[in-house]
Structure formats: structure tokens, C-alpha cells
Amino acid sequence: MNLKPETLDKIEKLIPRYPTKRSSALPLCHLVQEDQGYLSNEGIEWIAAKLDLEPINIIELVTFYPMLRTEPTGKHHVRVCRTLPCALSGAYQTCKKFEEAFNCKVGHTSEDGSVTLEFVECHADCGHGPVVMVGEEQYNDIKPEEAEAFAAKLLNGELGAQV
């Protein structure tokens, strides 16, 4: 396992903050995923060993929590909220425009690896739907009529932080 020194440092500081080692399992999954881009078998086994657990104890988390993934994403990880308030604001049409612009079906990574496009459930900013996340940045009010321009900016690397 080649974890960055910062990640290892964070992990060492985090574990003793909890009354039990096992409580830090989910945070460790986050940290390893952020470091590696996804949770490989090696990563899962490393976390399990670190916490005196069996790999299955980590696998059952990875298969339960939607944000944990076992495959890398494309260069840009685009998540579109599809739950009712965002849908009422046009989220499905926004996503359709994205599918065309990225040449990528929702739920997949584009062939050139530039974008992973996913539907996600409510991100708790329903007054500003459709809500779109790119990596860790959130973008609000991405209406269908603005989706194409948004996608172009994203691909051209011109997408700054919105808020």
C-alpha cells in the first residue's frame, strides 16, 4: 500500500479519537479512497488489518454505503441529484444534456475516461435544484437550458468554484 504521508498522518491521528477502533472504519475508507481514488482489494485488506478486523468487515461497508467505490472514476466525477425536488426543477433533462455533451450514459464513465456521470439521491440543497456535484464542489441551479454550457466549461477546465 502506497498511501501518501499526509493520509497516514491523518489516519494515525483519527483512530485514537474514537472509543473503539472499529468506529474509525468508515472514516478510514474515506481517507484511503481519497488517497487512491477508490478502494482496491489491497486497500480494503490494509484497512482491515489496521483496525484488527477481517476484510469482510470492510467489504460490508463498501457494499452498503453508496459513496464508497471499488473502481476509479473518470477525470471528472459528475453527480446529478435526481430526487423529487431536483427532478421538479429539471434534473433529468439536465442529465440528458450531460449524456450528450460527455458522450457518456448516466451510471458510466466515458470511453476517453474524462467523465464519470452518475445520478445521486438528495444532496440537501433542494431550494437550488438541479444540484450537481463535480468532485467535491457543488453547483446549484444547473437548469436544463444551462447544462450544455456548464458541460463545455467543465471539459475546458474553466469551471471555477460556484459558492
Place this chain on the structure above:
Amino acid sequence: MAIQEQRLIFKYLDEPSYSNDIDCYIKHGGYEQLKKAVGMKPEALCAEVLESGVRGRGGAGFPAGMKWKFLDRKSGKPIYLVCNADESEPGTFKDRQIIHKDPHQLIEGMICSAFAIQAEQAFIYIRGEFFKGYRILEKAIEEARAKNFLGDNILGSGYSCDIVVHRGAGAYICGEETGLIESLEGFRANPRIKPPYFPAALGLYQCPTIVNNVETLCNVKHVIEVGGKEFAKIGTPGNTGTRIWCVSGHVQKPGYYEFPCSALTLGELINDVCGGLKPGRKLKAVIPGGSSSKILRADERFTGKLKNGEEFDWGIEDIPMDFDSLMAVGSMSGSGGVIVMDDTTDMVEALANLNYFYAHESCGQCTPCREGVPWMRKVTARMCAGEAREEDADLLKSIADQIAGRTICAFGEAAAWPVQSFIAKFKDEFVEKAKEQAARRKDGQKAAKETTLI
């Protein structure tokens, strides 16, 4: 003339000069209530919160002071306080504002609460998607620790408590308090059965635990400021304090609006505060308290008796926005997420959307929920795809009826209520869908029309 908001929790957070650092918070009177609280007896603080009547803002509306009273103090085990910042109920976006723009209010409320219940350690369980919120809270906690508002021997009181921010990873069920506890212990968030696992007795690590919502904990600070009795004067008896209504969907000005409980009606909220619907549109339905709450139809009459014996006869716009009135009309104020739908909304699609959500989020522990909710999703998806049958409405109701009340946690109800209420109030549209599709098929057209919500 729009009705003026009366902000308590959100008093400062949208002021242009207000920032989320500790200096700004202190400049606005921050941490004064903590100083006051640590000079008081913990039991006295608990009594104030009980007297304030403040009810949980996460969804269930259970009085916070009562919840605290149930704490098992005889076991000798450590007590834990957990802030539920999972904010996962679709339609709700109030806790996000506090976390991002006024994190110290939450921290002050938490330390006051932790002192009141004499918690040994506190946790904030924040949803994984709040990347920025997580970093803001971590920074705020460091700032507060540097000033000894948390950590060892807080303000010389002899009381010590620390807060750990724990990130979830995208599972709705973590908003359920026992599921949250399982998740915090490092397991799948499978909710626990009550009894015996009431968190106040057997919670985190099988120790007495209080789980409160972000907004509820912020309220504690304000209860301490004015005292429980004064606080109870905001709103009406049994519905005290303010509520933050998060309005989304088909209104001109969606957003969050804070008012004393019962200060306005649903009609005033939609028409005056949110600027009404888009031109030419008519109100069709409202989901008043997050996606799980039962839907209200715009042309319904609501009659019955309130808890206090008073009779009521309301149209949808007359319903006072508080816990008891929304319960009296057969729904709930829940987490305060008001989802508004105008006459362009296809109710079958809207339900298909919600069923997709609940099928995705079922933890899979209880058979009726694990099997029944995806079945409901399949039925509504099929209806939208052009294969609707006239008997589908009855089928959906029958599945929902067999889920509600037959599961470990309230998710079963949360998933069944939308289906039960959509069918009860819009059954004609579900039957019509099948007839329309049959007619189109007969004409040689494609049976399904283009969908927008699924």
C-alpha cells in the same frame, strides 16, 4: 406585502458581513450562553429545556427535554451526545445552512447540551456529501478548542468534552438514530429494534446516548439565553420556538424561511413568502414535511378536531404551519421540507421518483421493506414506461399497507406513506394513466409519453 420572517436560529447567517469564524461569532454574542450554562447545575439546564417544550426538528417532533429525561443515569456507563447532521430527508436543507454559515452556533448548542446531560464525548454525524461542511466544522472545532470552549476543563468548570466529526457515506438510513449509531460504531447502518435499544438506555457502544438534530441543538442555546418559560412563548403551546421551512419545487422563490411555529399558514408561505407559483400555473399538491410525509391535495377539505378539542375546517392554504396542525390533517411537519407541485406535475411520475429513492435507500434488513419497496418502484416505473394497468393503484396500496408497521424502523412507514397518500388522493390519475396508454396503443402510437421526473 409579504409576511416578515422572524429569525432566531438564522438570525445572522445571511448578513453580508457575517462569517463562519469564531471571532465573528463572539462579536455577535457567541459563547455567552455556554459561559452561563457551565455556571448552572446540569439538572437545572435539563429542566429549562423541558419547560421550553422544544420539539425535535429532525422529523419526529419528539420533545427534546423529554428525550433527555429518559437517559439512563443509573448504569454508571459513559453518556454520549450525538448530533444528527445527516440531513437526508429529501426537501430539507436547513442544517446545511447552519453547518456552512454558522457552525459555532451548533457547537455552542452542543456543548451546552453535552454539559446538561453530562456527556463524556460528543459526535457530529455529518452526511458524506457535505465535503465543505465537514472541513468548516473541523476548523470551527479547532477554533473553539483553542479558546477552551471545548476540550479539557471547559472554561474552568471542571467539565471536559470533545466533539468528533464523523462523516457518513451517502446512506439515507443513517438519519435514523439507531442506524446512525450502528454506522458510528463502524457497521452497516442497520437500525436496531426498540425496545430494547432505545438510545437513551442502550445507544452508542450500548451506553446511554442522546441523538438530536442540528437545529434542535441550536435551539438549546436560545433556551438558555431566555429561559425555558420565555422560549415557550414563541409559537403556541405544544408548538414552541421557530421552524425553518425549506420550500422547494414549483414556487417562484424557493428557499428557507424561519417563522415562529403557527405564525403563518401554508397558503401564506407559498403565496406571500415564496412569491406564489409560476404565472398561469395552479397549485396541485404539497408534500409538507419532507418526502416521507403524506401528500396534501390542493382541492381537499380538511376537517376534524385538534388535540385541544378545537374543531377545524380548512382548505390546503388555511393549514397553520406547526407540528399539531399538519398532524391533524393527516400528514406531518417532519423535517420542514415543503415540496410544492403545480398542475403540470404528473403524479404517477412523482411517485415513481420517490419510490426510486426509497428502493435505493432501504437497508435491506426487514423483508417487507427490502422486497416491497423495490416492488413498488418496479410497478411505478413500469407505469411510466407505457405498461400501466388499471389495477396498479390497488396493487401499490396493497404492497404499501403490508410494509407499514412491519419493519424494525420507521423507514417502512417513510416508504409506504407516499404511496398510500398518492393513491388515496390521486387514484384517478393512476387509473387514467392506464386508460390513456391503452388508447394510444390502439391508435398505433407509442404507449408511454415522455417522462420528466423519472
